[in-house]
Amino acid sequence: DMLMFGNGERPLVEVAHRLAMGEPISEIRDVRNTAIIVKEALPGWSGVDSTRLDTPGKIDPIPHPYGEDLPCADNKPVAPKKQEAKAVTVQPPRPKPWEKTYVLLPSFEKVKGDKVLYAHASRILHHETNPGCARALMQKHGDRYVWINPPAIPLSTEEMDSVFALPYKRVPHPAYGNARIPAYEMIRFSVNIMRGCFGGCSFCSITEHEGRIIQSRSEDSIINEIEAIRDTVPGFTGVISDLGGPTANMYMLRCKSPRAEQTCRRLSCVYPDICPHMDTNHEPTINLYRRARDLKGIKKILIASGVRYDIAVEDPRYIKELATHHVGGYLKIAPEHTEEGPLSKM
Structure with a gap:
């Protein structure tokens, strides 16, 4: 139905x-x-x-900036295009x-x-x-x-907190018995801090699932979940395997212009360049990391979600915080949009 x-x-x-x-x-x-x-x-x-x-239609190939096949490479003059003047008419307001x-x-x-x-x-x-x-x-x-139908209106921080405050059991359904569930093992000690992604990668379905507008939980909501994992989840050893979401470093980031956010059809807020309306301040993320790792009984907070490095480099404090305290040997990034190997398979 x-x-x-x-x-x-x-x-x-x-x-x-x-x-x-x-x-x-x-x-x-x-x-x-x-x-x-x-x-x-x-x-x-x-x-x-x-x-x-x-x-x-097919996309025209992008000229190589150092190639010899560029327009006007033969130095022949190009005649200017004539543009006819058009009268300006005032249109009435439209719906x-x-x-x-x-x-x-x-x-x-x-x-x-x-x-x-x-x-x-x-x-x-x-x-x-x-x-x-x-x-x-x-x-x-x-x-x-x-x-x-069009996508739903994103949840506010208060609504996100209420969703994540529901009494989840954090264990597989009893119908699975003692079966090993790889997906559960991966997320068993992880915490979702936000939804959505404004990267706009055309091979990714996150935009269709969660939208381009970031929906973030409050610090208190996230800390409460970490404490619940510490106190109730069987087998917890003090290590949170991930504090992230679709992207590790988009927590609390969003468009600085409410009007632009409501009307924009740009596919990506960061490609080919970061939109001037986009807030790239990672301070809320840094403060969350520091508060989480100071909790009693927490030995390590790892960041396993992919880091969007084009916005991470906008705030060197975040990279320092991440590399110093939250990398478990390997820093996970998502380079498939630039690497010919993965792209050729997609």
């Missing part, structure tokens, strides 16, 4: 309340972070074809273009058989991930359509 994607707290609560009030699941079609199957577009919505927003608007993607059948259309659909999907301005997406599958 309905697919919820992402972490899902907001859609789960909204759908549960609406069902409890007697609304049929078949009529709940407008919840953010959900997808449904439809026969046609929802009433009252207007559509725009995705090819009007992004022209499918927000993303409200009640959906983007029609190429059909599943076309995307499945065409790499260029696949890349085009993926690009459109990445552009519609800002909760402040994202439009719904619609794609034909056979004789039906999948309708994807």
Whole structure:
């Protein structure tokens, strides 16, 4: 009937309340972070074809800065382009273009058989991930359509704290018995301090799951969880295996301009250059690390999440703190976006 994607707290609560009030699941079609199957577009919505927003086609090769194949390398003069003067007209205020608007993607059948259309659909999907301005997406599958509602509004720090304060058991479900679960072993003594990532890597799905806006827990919430691990989790030896998230060093970082944050469609806040609106102050992260490692019964706090080094170098204090106290022999980074070996396999 309905697919919820992402972490899902907001859609789960909204759908549960609406069902409890007697609304049929078949009529709940407008919840953010959900997808449904439809026969046609929802009433009252207007559509725009995705090819009007992004022209499918192959990307032109980027000229090598030291190559000999650059334009004008033969020193021949280039005639200036003539530009005709255009009259300036004042347009009346328009409604927000993303409200009640959906983007029609190429059909599943076309995307499945065409790499260029696949890349085009993926690009459109990445552009519609800002909760402040994202439009719904619609794609034909056979004789039906999948309708994807815009992403949910990010959780505030207070809401994040309430989610992480729920009485989790921190052990596998009893149905697994004594089975060894590698994923559990990896996260057994780790603590999630934030959600989201504004790196915008096109091969990564974190943006679709958790969004580009960082959602951080408070220091007190994180410290309380470390103490709970220390006091209740069987086998704890005093070492926290990770204090991180999708990226190690984006805790409490976000756009300094609320207006830009609501309307921006830039795919990455750090590529090709760090956006001037982006706050890169690592002081909250440094303070958290220091407070955590001073806890009684804590021998070591390791950082196993990947470090985004393009923003880490903006604050040398963070690198010093990390290298001095929180690296267990190897510093984990994510270089696959620059290395030909991994890229050739992707």
